[in-house]
Amino acid sequence: MTERPSAPARRRSLFSRVSRRTAVTWASLLAMCSLLLVGLSIPVPYVVERPGPAIDVLGSYDGEKVITISGTEQHPTDGALMMTTVSVDGGPGYPVRAGEVVAAWFDPTQTVLPRELVFPAGQTKQETSLRNAADMTTSQQDAVAMALTELGIPFTREITIAGVLEGGPADGVLEPGDVVLAVDGETRSTAAEYQKLTRSAPAGQDIAMRIRRDGAEQDVAVPTESADGATRMGVVLAPGYDFPIDVKLAVAGVGGPSAGTMFALAVYDELTPGALTGGQKIAGTGTMNDAGEVGAIGGIRQKMVGARDEGATFFLAPAANCDHVVGHVPDGMSVVSVATFDDALQAVETIGSTGSAEGLPTCTS
Structure with missing residues (x-):
């Protein structure tokens, strides 16, 4: 049982x-x-773009006046001309994690991109900082040149050191702003031609350079190294200018070339009587070359959001970026499409005198 x-x-x-x-x-x-x-929490090979601060170029940033002009009269003005920025996470030295990428995908104010679309493969944190600083310096110089050209003020062209790689061979020997007069006793008319001279020199040997710094000429011996099979000093050479007036633009910690258009407008405003903006808050973006052409930039959707958050009601967008503008304009903001400095100047003058962007070209007109 x-x-x-x-x-x-x-x-x-x-x-x-x-x-x-x-x-x-x-x-x-x-x-x-x-x-x-x-x-x-694992780092992933993506970049997240977020809205950055919008900085009034006519005002102050981090307690320092953005534009300081000496050697000529600087006129008082009003309103705001805002350069716009993008906060970028995921570049060299600043990895972004999978959780941040997932969160950004669900945030319409942020954009996720593969890292290789934004940063060259193998580029280091120091090289990224050098390139951003050099691009900012060059954009500022081109902006001043454009404003002076518009005002009929003559200046001369030269080749300058736009940036020096931290820890690179030339660090401590050359400085940003140095004017290149000769390399190994030879003179050239363009930055590319000087770069060809330096790259053809034997790596590891000093290169003799004659420069002008703070108005005084001097000879220096610049160390070199081999990088990717070429001789490198660790500097960025770029076109520069010798202006009859001294214009300083101070936006510490902000890099890249995209503020050129707003810099040019702000310098023009400071050098002419009256308030160009008519008291309005106008933001914008776009590179500016010495021919007066407004170039495309990245992160324009984030820049429009940043401008809106700072109270701007008008935004100047490069015509080449219009495809990224349509359908993403923040409520209450009028966007004007500009392709040249003259377009941008006319837009600001119209907005300043009428308080409206009516009749100005848009990205849908």
Whole structure:
């Protein structure tokens, strides 16, 4: 005769099996959550673009006046001409994690891009900083040149050191703003021609350069190294100018070339009587070359959001960026399409005198 377990014993057995199953389920869930958290914290090869600050170029930034002009009269003005910026995470030295990328995908004010579309493969944090600083310096110089050209003020062209790589061979020997007069006793008319001279020199040997710094000429011996099979000093050479007036633009910690158009407008405004903006808050973006052409930039959607958050109601957008503007204009903002400095100047003058962008070209007109 087979003895059957009592009812309490059967209940205890059932409870034990249920408890084990529950424990296994919870353990599995905890393990999955742990794996998910670890996965979300792993650095990934993407870049996240977020709205950055909009800076009034006619005002101050970090307690310092953005534009300072000496050697000629500087006129008081009003309103705001805002350069716009993008906060970029995921570049060299600033990795972005999977969790941040996932969150950015669901935020309409942010953009996720593969890193290789934004930064060259193998580029270091120091090289990125050098390029951003050099681009900012060059954009400022081109902006001043454009404003002076518009005002009929003559100046001369030259080749300058736009940036020096931190820890590179030329660090401590050359400085941003140095004017290049000769390399190994030879003169050239363009930055590219001087670069060809330096790259053809034997790597590891000093290059003799004659420069002008703070108005005084001097000879320096610049160390070199081999990088990617070429001789490198660790500097960026760029076209520069010798202006009859001194214009300083101070936006420490902000790099890149995209503020050129707003810099040019602000310098023009400071050098002419009256308020160009008519008291309006006008933001914008776009590179500016010495021919007066407004160039395309990245992150325009984030820049429009940043401008709106700072109270701008008008925005100047490069005509080449219109495809990225349509359908993404913040509520209450009027966007004007500009292709040249003259377009941008006319837009600001019209907005300043009428308080409206009516009749000006847009990205849909």
